[in-house]
Amino acid sequence: MDLKKIEKVLAKEPPFRLKQVKKALFQDLIENWNKATILPQNLRQKLSENCPISESKPEKILTSKNNQTIKVVFGLKDGLKIESVLTKHKDDRRTVCVSSQVGCAIGCRFCATGQQGFKRDLTSSEIIEQTLFFARLLKKEKEKVTNVVFMGMGEPFMNYDNVLEAIKILNDKEGFNLGARRISISTVGIIEGIKKISQEKLQVNLAISLHSPNNKLRSRLMPINRKYSIEKILAAVDDYIKKTKRRVMFEYLMIDGVNDSEKEAEKLSKILRKPLYFVNLISFNPIGHSQFKPSAGWKIKKFKDILEKSGITVTQRYRFGREILAACGQLTGRIKNGVNPV
Ligand code: SF4
Missing domain, CATH: 1.10.150.530 (DNA polymerase; domain 1)
Structure with a gap:
């Protein structure tokens, strides 16, 4: 379209x-x-x-046992594949997680998409078609898409123009009419993208994938940190907040024995104790033969307590769609017998 x-x-x-x-x-x-x-x-x-x-064809539709998560593998017109996920929250939110690229060049160590390498950017139409597919599905149940998050395959700010065009179409009152505040972009911290989006007249939400309070560990988990260090990202975020007065979410994957110690929680408390910052803790989702494992529940709780005691607002993302590999970091577009081969 x-x-x-x-x-x-x-x-x-x-x-x-x-x-x-x-x-x-x-x-x-x-x-x-x-x-x-x-x-x-x-x-x-x-x-x-x-x-x-629709030029993208839904080739596979997987639904979680509790019916809360639906993952779709779309075949694009050049034969490449992407994935998108609908999450039905217990409240009335119906969130579509869209992909912005086929594969990803960033190569985060904990991410299935990152292990796959980069193929190409998606067009704004290909991004919109993912949302429209779920909107049609929900319409049959007399429901609507209430939120769109750019947290699927790809780094949205590496495909800035097409992502922005898609957001404008979704936000258009004569079109899909989804409020900008219901649209979120998650980035590893591409400074140029953070600067650009702060100048747009769109009140979209910004999320930063942080995952570590220190550069050494962050560079190990996310090699892009060598270019965009924590200090540089936080300076760009502060500038963004100054311009937009909007809150910013910091996403933190809890990986067992890697970034979930009390020391890390304390360091994180120090760097993120600012009025419009808040943290979203996410239990790590195992991928393929990954060396990483999710943190135990008690460790996540302890980590959360330390952050909260220092005055930081913390939310926790529930484990949606893990068994159909529809959770954060698990999207690859390749499914064999229900398993993403990474
Ligand atoms: S986490 Fe996001 S930016 Fe990192 S490799 Fe995966 S898709 Fe790319």
Whole structure:
């Protein structure tokens, strides 16, 4: 679904046609142009011939036992594959986790996508199509997508322009009409991206994948830290907060014996004790033959207590979709008998 192509086809039509098309695509969630009965037959025909609604095909749909998580493997038109995940929270949130790239060049040691290498950036249409697929699925249950997070495959700020274009389409009142505050971007700390997004007139949420309070360990877990050190990232985040007055989330994967000691919690407390910072602790999700293991529950609790005692707000991400490999860091687009081969 390429909006630019659609605009070209509609170039000679009166302006209200574009509004009708956007309503059909993003609110009525049509799957083929014949369903857009408000449009004249010849226009529907022209759109069908030139502007396919979905170029990404859902090839595999996996649902967790408790029905709370649905992972979809999409085949793209060049044969590559990506994954996206819908999480149905106990409250009314219905969150779609979208991919922004096929594979990822960042190579975080704990991440299945990172082990796969980088193939290419996704177009804004390919990003939007992931969301629309779940929106159609939820519509059948009389529900809606309430949140979109860029936490799937890829580093969103390495594909800044397409990610931003997708966000604008999702946020468009005549289109999908999802509030910017319901959209979150998670980055490893690409400084240029943090600077750019602070200048956009969009109130999207920013999350930083930190995972360590010191550079030595962080560089071991995330080699990108050699370029974007913790100090540089925090300076960029402070600047972002100054401009936007928005809170920033720091994501911290709890990996057994690696980054979950009391010493690390204390160091983290020191560097993150600032008014608009908050921490999200995430239990590590084992991937393939990974050397890493998740921290024990009691260790996570202790870590959390230390942060909270120092005045930091801490949230904890629950383990969604682990058995279908739909959890954080487990997306690879390759599934063999339900297992991501990493
Ligand atoms: S965690 Fe994110 S940035 Fe790091 S390798 Fe995985 S997809 Fe890329």
